[in-house]
Amino acid sequence: MVHALELTDIGRRFGALHAVRNVSLTVPSGQRHAILGPNGAGKTTLFNLVCGDFPPTSGRVVAFGEDMTRRPASHRARIGIGRTYQTSLLFTGLTVIDNLLIAIRGARKGRLSLVPSASNGQDIRDATVLAERVRLAHRAHHEVATLSHGQRRQLELGMALACKPRLLMLDEPAAGLSPAERPELNQMLKDLPGEITLVLIEHDMDVALPISDMVTVMKDGEIVVQETPDRITDNPIVNKIYLGQGHG
Amino acid sequence: MTLARTLLLTGTAGLGILCLVPLALFLALPENQALFWIGNILARALIYGIIALSLTFLATYGGFVSLAQMMVAGIAGYVLAMTVQGAVPVIIGGFGYPMAILMALLASVLAGLAVGAIAVRTNDIYLLMITLALAVGFYRFVESNIDLFNGYEGIRNVLGPDILGRRFRDPMVFYTIASGTALLLYLGVLFLVRTPFGLALQGIRDNPRRISALGYNVVLHRIVAFGIAGFIAGCGGVLATIYNIGISPGSIGLGATINLLIMSVVGGLGHPVGAFVGSLIFAIFDTFAASLYDRDRFNSLIGAVFLVIVLISPDGALGLSRRLGRLLRGKPKPGAPPA
Numbered sequence: 001m002v003h004a005l006e007l008t009d010i011g012r013r014f015g016a017l018h019a020v021r022n023v024s025l026t027v028p029s030g031q032r033h034a035i036l037g038p039n040g041a042g043k044t045t046l047f048n049l050v051c052g053d054f055p056p057t058s059g060r061v062v063a064f065g066e067d068m069t070r071r072p073a074s075h076r077a078r079i080g081i082g083r084t085y086q087t088s089l090l091f092t093g094l095t096v097i098d099n100l101l102i103a104i105r106g107a108r109k110g111r112l113s114l115v116p117s118a119s120n121g122q123d124i125r126d127a128t129v130l131a132e133r134v135r136l137a138h139r140a141h142h143e144v145a146t147l148s149h150g151q152r153r154q155l156e157l158g159m160a161l162a163c164k165p166r167l168l169m170l171d172e173p174a175a176g177l178s179p180a181e182r183p184e185l186n187q188m189l190k191d192l193p194g195e196i197t198l199v200l201i202e203h204d205m206d207v208a209l210p211i212s213d214m215v216t217v218m219k220d221g222e223i224v225v226q227e228t229p230d231r232i233t234d235n236p237i238v239n240k241i242y243l244g245q246g247h248g
Numbered sequence: 249m250t251l252a253r254t255l256l257l258t259g260t261a262g263l264g265i266l267c268l269v270p271l272a273l274f275l276a277l278p279e280n281q282a283l284f285w286i287g288n289i290l291a292r293a294l295i296y297g298i299i300a301l302s303l304t305f306l307a308t309y310g311g312f313v314s315l316a317q318m319m320v321a322g323i324a325g326y327v328l329a330m331t332v333q334g335a336v337p338v339i340i341g342g343f344g345y346p347m348a349i350l351m352a353l354l355a356s357v358l359a360g361l362a363v364g365a366i367a368v369r370t371n372d373i374y375l376l377m378i379t380l381a382l383a384v385g386f387y388r389f390v391e392s393n394i395d396l397f398n399g400y401e402g403i404r405n406v407l408g409p410d411i412l413g414r415r416f417r418d419p420m421v422f423y424t425i426a427s428g429t430a431l432l433l434y435l436g437v438l439f440l441v442r443t444p445f446g447l448a449l450q451g452i453r454d455n456p457r458r459i460s461a462l463g464y465n466v467v468l469h470r471i472v473a474f475g476i477a478g479f480i481a482g483c484g485g486v487l488a489t490i491y492n493i494g495i496s497p498g499s500i501g502l503g504a505t506i507n508l509l510i511m512s513v514v515g516g517l518g519h520p521v522g523a524f525v526g527s528l529i530f531a532i533f534d535t536f537a538a539s540l541y542d543r544d545r546f547n548s549l550i551g552a553v554f555l556v557i558v559l560i561s562p563d564g565a566l567g568l569s570r571r572l573g574r575l576l577r578g579k580p581k582p583g584a585p586p587a
Contacts, residue, residue, distance in 0.1 A: 051461060077463035091454035094447070102451045105444050106462030112472065113444045116251070163463060 002065040004029045004167045004197035005050065010059030011221075012045055019045040021221045023059070027214075029166075032198045034208040034229070037218035038241060043201045044086055046218070047171050050199075051083050052076050063167060078107045082165030084156040086172045086201075092145040096136050096155055099144055100127035103162035127162075133191075134158035135184060150181040157188060167197045174207045182207065205233070217241065251442045259435050266427040270420075287419030289535055293528040294426040295491055298433055298484035300511045300523035302477040305437050307517045309446065310473050311453035312371070316363045316379035318508045319386045320478045321485030322500030324356035326390065328486055329403035329495050336405040337398055345409035353482045360478015364471035383505045391497040402496025406489050416490060426487055430524065433480055437520045440476070449473055510550065514557050516564025525565050529553070 005027040012020040020042040027033045035043050049056045050063075052073035061068045068076055091099050104126050110117045117123070131140045134154040139147060147155065153173060160168055174185055182204075189211050192198065202208035209215070209229040217225040217238055225237050232238055269290065273282040299321045306312045330339040332348035343351070367378045390397045397403070408416025416422060440446045451459040452466055460466050489495045498504070507530065515526025533553060537546040561568040 053457070053461075072465075073460045074463050074465050077461055083461055085458070089455050089458040091451045091458070093454050094450055098447055098450075102447050102459070102464075103462050105448070106459070106464050108463075111444050111448060111464055112469065114440065114476075116443055159458075159462070 002029070003027060003062075004031070004064060005199065006060075006062040007046075007050070008060045008062070010046070010049060010056045010061060012042075012049055012054070013057045019221050020049065020056070023218075023221075023223055025216060025223065027167075027197060027199060029064075029197050030195060032200070032211050032213045034200045034202060034212040034215045035218060036202065036205070036208065036215060036232075036238075040220075041218040042221035043218055044171055045221075047083065047169055047199075047201060050076075051081065051169060074106075077163055080107070080163070080166035081169065082160035082163050082167070083169040084153075084160045084171055084173060086175060088149075088152040088156050090144045090152060090155060090159070093143065095141050095143055096131055096147070097124070097127050097140045099155060100130050100158055100162055103159035104130075107163035130158045130162055133161070134188060149176050150178065150184075153177060153181075153185065154188070157185075161192075165196060167199065168192070169199045171201045172203065173200070174202060174204050186210070209233075251439065255435055255439055258438060259431065262431045262434065266431060270423065283419045286423045289528075289531045291419065291423045291426050291491065293524065293531040294423075294430045295484055295487045295527075296508065296511060296530070297524035297527035298426075298430050298487065299481050300508055300515070300527050301430075301433060301437065301520055302480035302484070303508060303512045304515075304517055304520050304523040305480060306473060306477045307512065308520060309441050309453060310449050310470065312367075312375055312470070312473070313509075313517075314363065314367070314379045314474070314477070315376055315505050315509060316367075316382045317477065317481045318500055318505045319383040320356050320359045320363065320481040321488060322386065322390070322495065323359040324352040324482035324485030325489035325495040325499070326397065326403070327355040328352040328489050329406050330396075332406060334405055334407065335403050335494070337403065339396065339398070339403065349486055352486050353479060356478045356482025356485060357475050358478070360481065361471055361475040363478070364474025367474075368467050368470050380505070383500075384502060387497055387501050390500065397497070400497060402494055402499075404494035406494045408490035417493070422491065426491075429483055429487065433483060434520055434524075437480075445469070445472070510554050514554055514564055516561075516566030518563045518566055522564050522566045529565060 003026050005025070007023055007025040010020060010023045011018070023046060035046070037043050048054060050061055052068065052071060055070060063076065063081060064079060066079060091102065101123055104123050105111045128137070128140065131137045134157055136151060136154055136158065139151060144152065144155065153176070157170070157173060160170070174182055177185060186207060200208055200212070209232070212229045215227055215229050215232045216223055217232070219241055225232070225235055227235055270282070270286050273285050277285065299317060302320070303314060303317045306314050328348050329335050331341065331343045331351055332345060333341055333343060335341065363379060363382060366382065367375055370378050391399065410416065411421050411425070414421050441450065448459060448464050448469055451464070452469055456466050488499070492499065511526035511530045512523055513526070514529055515524065516522030530550065533550050534546060537549050540549065557565060557568065561571065
């Protein structure tokens with residue numbers, strides 16, 4: 001069976017800092033996989049290695065059976081890896097629809113086209129549907145710079161979904177959201193089609209656990225626990241990491 | 249509003265302005281003064297506006313401020329002067345104007361692509377420095393290779409082809425061709441920025457990391473953008489060479505490079521039309537500096553204008569006009585809290 005993601009002994013050093021060390025992880029297709037851990041555990045670095053922001057100093061990254069270790073970030077998007085960022089990285093000078101259009105066309109041929117593509121009308125319809133799906137239809141023609149933080153997080157998700165990803169990697173999608181905005185995000189994540197493999201970094205267990213099939217906990221750049229969500233909260237190592245020595 | 253409708257409206261408005269201005273000049277001034285304005289100020293503003301448009305296109309939509317655009321225009325001018333029949337001295341010669349102009353434009357596109365490829369990993373001050381180094385390097389190359397470029401004297405007698413039996417350099421003929429070229433290139437830029445390429449270019453400006461993660465090849469995109477800017481600068485370079493009846497190193501030196509940046513900043517880098525606004529302000533001051541103050545103090549004068557505009561309005565004359573418009577209509581500044 002071809003897995004969505006296979007990491008083998010992956011590591012990354014930044015000078016003397018060993019941010020990620022010997023991480024091996026397999027995510028089967030269709031699985032919802034949460035990655036938890038305290039600040040500085042190496043979760044986002046791991047994401048950046050998978051998504052090609054920088055190469056690993058050791059190990060291999062394989063996605064859908066293809067070795068991605070030295071491939072550029074742009075190639076990963078084209079084979080169906082979509083991602084969001086911990087801090088929203090959007091095109092703030094453009095409208096919501098334009099952001100979604102860019103995201104839709106990124107994984108297709110003709111993205112360098114100097115004339116409006118034949119699929120222009122379809123692209124705009126797809127972008128409009130996506131804007132509705134992430135509850136931004138009413139802001140579709142507004143500049144991103146005018147959106148609230150929560151709306152920016154919704155747009156982040158819409159852009160990650162725009163390339164019709166097979167593997168969706170969400171880096172703290174609930175970061176900075178108010179309690180009132182979180183249920184909407186939870187619902188959007190629950191509504192994701194079952195065939196999309198989801199890898200999620202999240203501090204908020206209330207967001208991560210209800211939608212996860214498997215949970216990996218990292219600390220100091222290493223995997224320390226891998227469990228199903230119903231058993232993770234009882235794990236003494238996890239309690240020690242999250243609640244302190246007395247709870248271990 | 250659809251793109252076609254926007255272009256149609258902008259094109260009609262642009263054509264109207266470009267036709268009405270000479271007409272108004274003929275009505276308001278004696279014929280020789282009207283022709284002076286058309287030939288010496290408006291035509292010059294259009295030519296340098298086209299070259300400044302190439303800089304504004306890169307800066308506004310890509311976020312790349314390139315100081316090599318005058319060099320690229322100069323490459324087109326030199327290729328035209330070196331290859332066209334009748335230029336003095338003969339360097340290569342033998343080609344008619346259509347072929348020589350085609351070769352000049354091809355050379356400018358290739359030069360633009362080369363600049364883009366060399367500067368592809370740089371941004372901000374580093375991009376400025378590397379493109380400035382290229383511009384100065386090319387100037388020195390032209391200046392010192394006398395056999396190829398005829399040194400300080402440059403290449404003369406590039407008069408342009410006859411158009412329907414009239415001389416290319418006839419003020420009205422030249423103005424018509426320069427304004428038509430400027431309008432087409434301006435509309436071309438407005439069209440281009442709504443294509444998949446243009447939208448992605450704006451994405452690169454806002455966030456290159458994200459655009460790469462969405463599947464775009466940022467390096468290739470940047471190089472192609474410089475190639476397109478090269479074509480725009482090349483059109484300006486060809487017209488400037490015919491306008492000046494030739495080309496010499498002085499027209500592509502450090503002074504010319506800085507002047508182009510001043511035009512773009514004075515006009516405003518927020519919209520492509522700023523290139524033409526800036527070049528018109530520059531041409532007016534350049535022409536009337538002697539009457540206003542002292543011809544030899546032109547640099548002080550334009551420097552003062554530059555300082556005043558940048559201090560009052562960092563987004564140039566365009567931003568200034570927008571602010572004045574809001575003030576006159578009594579509308580609050582965008583983003584300001586309601587009263």
